[in-house]
Amino acid sequence: MTASAVTFDPEHALPNAFYRDPVVHAAEMTGIWHGDWAFVTTEDAVAAPGDQLPVIVGDQPVLLLRNQEGELRALSNLCAHRGTLLLERPAKAKRIQCPYHAWTYNDSGRLLAAPFTSKDDVDKAEHCLPEYLVESWHGLVFVSLNPDVEPLAERFAAVEPHAVAYGIDRMDHWSDQQETQVWDCNWKLAIINAMESYHLFQVHPKTLEPYSPTRDAYYVAGSARATATGGRVEGADDYLLISLPPNFVGAFNSGGFFWQAVHPMGTHRCAVRTGGGYVSPGGSRTGGRLSRWIRRTASSAAGYSLPDFLPEDKAICERGQRGATGDFSPGRLVPAERVVADFGHYLNWRLNGVEPPTVHREASP
Numbered sequence: 098m099t100a101s102a103v104t105f106d107p108e109h110a111l112p113n114a115f116y117r118d119p120v121v122h123a124a125e126m127t128g129i130w131h132g133d134w135a136f137v138t139t140e141d142a143v144a145a146p147g148d149q150l151p152v153i154v155g156d157q158p159v160l161l162l163r164n165q166e167g168e169l170r171a172l173s174n175l176c177a178h179r180g181t182l183l184l185e186r187p188a189k190a191k192r193i194q195c196p197y198h199a200w201t202y203n204d205s206g207r208l209l210a211a212p213f214t215s216k217d218d219v220d221k222a223e224h225c226l227p228e229y230l231v232e233s234w235h236g237l238v239f240v241s242l243n244p245d246v247e248p249l250a251e252r253f254a255a256v257e258p259h260a261v262a263y264g265i266d267r268m269d270h271w272s273d274q275q276e277t278q279v280w281d282c283n284w285k286l287a288i289i290n291a292m293e294s295y296h297l298f299q300v301h302p303k304t305l306e307p308y309s310p311t312r313d314a315y316y317v318a319g320s321a322r323a324t325a326t327g328g329r330v331e332g333a334d335d336y337l338l339i340s341l342p343p344n345f346v347g348a349f350n351s352g353g354f355f356w357q358a359v360h361p362m363g364t365h366r367c368a369v370r371t372g373g374g375y376v377s378p379g380g381s382r383t384g385g386r387l388s389r390w391i392r393r394t395a396s397s398a399a400g401y402s403l404p405d406f407l408p409e410d411k412a413i414c415e416r417g418q419r420g421a422t423g424d425f426s427p428g429r430l431v432p433a434e435r436v437v438a439d440f441g442h443y444l445n446w447r448l449n450g451v452e453p454p455t456v457h458r459e460a461s462p
């Protein structure tokens with residue numbers, strides 16, 4: 098990686114090279130996907146002992162599971178024999194058995210059996226599945242391949258009181274309603290778009306702007322590590338948006354929430370996963386449009402459908418990617434895009450080692 102390949106000004110838009118350059122992508126794999134936390138799912142996806150779920154962190158296959166003691170664990174999802182992908186879909190089991198030659202591991206990744214070998218053929222202690230850090234933050238599960246990463250509580254401290262006040266601990270997460278789409282754009286176009294509310298009037302004139310007007314969006318608190326923004330909603334409580342770099346954005350209102358998580362698939366493609374839930378019984382159900390959508394889709398006999406604003410976001414992000422073949426002089430971010438600058442500082446921190454500015458707070462209306 099040359100320093101100049103990833104040099105940029107976080108207070109301006111990202112140069113287009115960030116959306117197409119394999120050098121930038123390689124730097125992100127090291128500094129972000131293999132060096133930082135990444136959101137993988139919600140805790141209910143591995144609710145009971147024995148629940149196993151394959152996930153991807155950057156390009157590393159990871160096996161998320163809940164062990165017999167009830168703890169979350171993240172192991173390599175690659176067999177320690179010849180590297181075969183162990184699980185391709187969710188499972189429920191105490192052990193993990195490779196589909197190739199049936200090497201079998203326990204839920205700590207310890208090798209228990211290697212068929213047709215004698216005691217001296219395979220040193221079991223040397224063939225364990227590597228273990229990674231996993232933490233749940235209010236039901237949202239994050240994995241890090243870097244053992245020296247900072248604790249999640251520290252990472253999200255600036256947004257925590259706002260998320261807690263909004264009832265994040267009362268949310269029922271519905272992992273069975275997660276959906277994944279492939280978008281033909283770099284992952285950063287998708288996550289930046291999910292973070293900022295500046296585009297609502299132009300990209301979502303019918304689907305979002307009438308309910309949550311651009312002019313009534315505001316900044317709450319944030320830094321490169323995490324940002325909370327909010328906005329007024331017609332006829333309901335304000336919404337709260339939490340942006341947790343690199344790959345999670347969640348929108349809460351008093352009745353429910355909706356989230357998007359983005360995962361890279363090379364320089365020109367990404368997977369956009371959506372999910373949600375709503376406030377448990379006993380909590381307020383006076384939510385607005387998002388919770389109405391969540392309840393409508395959850396109760397619909399036709400099953401799950403994605404929110405109507407998502408195709409509009411996909412279209413504008415893919416348009417951004419089509420333009421990223423060319424170069425431009427990156428424009429100044431406007432005050433309504435402060436969260437985008439926060440993300441720029443995140444990239445500068447992870448890719449260039451520049452310590453980000455301290456937490457900024459604004460009085461919400």
Ligand code: FES
Nearest residue numbers: 176178179195198
């Ligand atoms: S590759 Fe897994 S047992 Fe051989």
Ligand SMILES: [Fe+2]
Nearest residue numbers: 290300301410
């Ligand atoms: Fe949007």
